[in-house]
Amino acid sequence: MLPYLCVEVLQEIGSQLANCDQKNLRAVCKELNLAIDPLFYTLFVLQGSRIRAENGLHILERLAAGQIGWSHHCKTVHIRPGSRALKGEDDGPKWYPSNSELPNLLVTAISSMQNVQTVVWNVQASDPRWVTEAICDSLNTLPLLSELQLKMNGICHLQLTPLPRLTKLRIENSNWHRALPWMEEVCQVIGRGHNLTSLHLAGYDDWSKVWTMLRAIMLRPSASTRIYLKELTTSIVTPDLLAYLSSYSGVERLSLERGGQPKNDALADTFFNDVLTQHAQSLVELNCPACHEGRWSFRVDIADAVLQLRKLKKLHLSVNSADTADVEPEMNAVTLLLNTAALLPALRALRISPAPGRFAHGHNGIKTAIEDFTSHLESAAIVCTGESYYGLSPAVSDEGDRSTVLVYRLLDPTSPAVKRIDFSDGAEDWGDND
Structure with missing residues (x-):
């Protein structure tokens, strides 16, 4: 009966199958092959070890000639140029065959996939220069490219040019080096990205040049050339970043994962007093855990700022050990945060973390405060401690009677209510989009 179903139904069925099952389904008949092809060829993985093999070159040639399904249906390309030497080879950079026509073939092959919307590129410092040049050249030939993810490993030398159609840019840098040779290129790509709405900059770099440039762009007389980011993730908070966010x-969606950044309470005050209120009418996700005990953690004097976030659906904040241990229940930071969260009408997920410090039992203090909490205000938010999940429900007396008092009870991590909410960390889904 499958061949007699409409294409939309067949594709809905196919979308639930693994790639190997889609491959088998395509072989059943011509009708199923035509219906499943757009799903089977959605993702193309370009890997150095495959290019080096003879069949890899054959695939590139067919791709360049438009003779394979990826040319017509591919939406996402994942590029992994680097590969280890094969058995019996030297450890030198023999990732690609010595073929003078290969650079142009690589550009033509990537360019043939005109429906590509997302490119994920794992850039290695050891990649041959001609490979990075060919990939950079091909990016400008993709008319629908809207999302670019760069995962940098080592001191990489790119030749990126502005991509004005981009709406999402994600850069993850694993280097500890502060002066990166491609920082100016990044600034050019972002500065010319007038359609850019989502920016993710992760790593140990000081991205101040980016924020200074973006702030300058906001001063342009033409509103059409300004860049209004709606989603922003970064691992380093600087005065330039806060100045841009205040503009x-x-x-x-705002995520400030502040890794090993030095303690700076002055920046915390600026963020909660000025920046947060600036975006109070639009924020739906705020991920702002502290990397040290201090003023980046939740406290009573920032409760009013948090209460202004009426559209907020996800919230991740930290608490200091001094505010959770040996304090009166009404002054306990966890209790104050839970009471504040109950007044946020849209909140569906609250994650509470202990601020890193000398206090070794932060999770225990948070757990105790949650289990001792009582309220008369209903809240649909699920509370996560990183180890456990809690939901509000009526208290039950020893006689089995239900009370009007609400308490937090442990939830099964596999329950549908928990699975509907992603508690991992990140700008879009609090998770890695690998």
Whole structure:
């Protein structure tokens, strides 16, 4: 009966199958092959070890000639140029055959996939220069490219040019080096990205040049050339970043994963007093855990700023050990945060973390405060401690009677209510989009 179903139904069925099962389904008949092809050829993985093999070159040639399904249906390309030497080879950079026509073939092959919307590129410092040049050249030939993810490993030398159609840019840098040779290129790509709405900059770099440039762009007389980011993730908070965020309103998802950044309470005060209120009418996700005990953690004097986030659906904040241990229940930071969260009408996920410090039992203090909490205000938010999940429900007396008092009870991590919410960390889904 499958061949007699409409294409939309067949594709809905096919979308639930693994790639190997889609391959088998395509072989059943011509009708199923035509219906499943757009799903089977959605993702193309370009890997150095495959290019080096003879069949890899054959695939590139067919791709360049438009003779394979990826040329017509591919939406995402994942590029992994680097590969280890094969058995019996030297350890030198023998990732690709010595073929003078290969650079142009690589550009033509990537360019043939005109429906590509997302490119994920794992860039290795050891990649041959001609490979990075060919990939950079091909990016400008993709008319629908809207999302670019760069995962940098080592001191990489790119030749990126502006990509004005980009709406999402994600850069993850694993280097500890502060002066990166491609920082100017990044600034050019971002500065010319007038359609850019989502920016993810992760790593140990000081991205101040980017924020200074973006702030300058906000001063342009033409509103059409300004860049209003709606989603922003970064691992380093600087005065330039906060100055940029204070220059406009409208951020919807903000993630400040502050890794090993030095303690700076002055920046915390600026963020909670000025930046947060600037985007109070638009924020739906806020991920702002502390990397040290201090003023980046939740406290009573920032409760009013958090209460202004009426559209907020996800919230991740930290608490200091001094505010959770040996304090009166009404002054306990966890209790204050839970009471604040109950007043946020849209909140569906609250994650509470202990601020890193000398206090070794932060999770225990948070757990105790949650289990001792009582309220008369209903809240649909699920609370996560990183180890456990809790939901509000009526208290039950020893006689089995239900009370009007609400308490937090442990939830099964595999329950549908928990699975509907992603508690991992990240700009879009609090998770790695690998």
